[in-house]
Amino acid sequence: EYLRYGVxxxxxxxxxxxxxxxxxxxxMMRVEKTGHSGTLDPKVTGNLICCIDRATRLVKAQQGAGKQYLTVCRLHAAPEGGKAEVARALESLTGALFQATSHLRR
Incomplete structure (x- = not known):
């Protein structure tokens, strides 16, 4: 019964x-409906929120919510500009960003 409302x-x-x-x-779960709150490209790994049966009603609300991305990186050499250079580069990646899909770039 819990599966009917599962996320x-x-x-x-x-x-x-x-x-x-x-x-x-x-x-595998032998349920009628499943859904996800956002598509990840096939070659991409990551967090996929999956809803089961009656919880699929939540998908629309989840898709409308804002998304937040977190990255962890390891630099193999110190950047010439030091930490300040890295901070500036990361700052340029915050806020709303537009990305053209690959079929638009052709």
Whole structure:
């Protein structure tokens, strides 16, 4: 019964699409409906919020909520400008960013 309202925070592996992952979940859990709150490219790993049966109603609300991205990186050499250079580069990546999809770049 708990599955009917379930939300699973899944670490999606590389290669399957988000749609494939929720389809596998639907078959394995023997539930009627599954959905996800945002598509990850097939080759991308990451956090995929999956909703089961009655919880699929939450997908629209989750998609409308803001997203936040976090990165952890390891530099193999000290940058010439020191920490200030790294801070400036990271600052340029905050806020609303526009990314053209690959089919628009051609």
């Amino acid at each position: 699973i925070n899944l670490d999606k592996p590389a290669n399957p699409s988000s749609h494939e992952v929720v389809a596998w979940m639907r078959r």
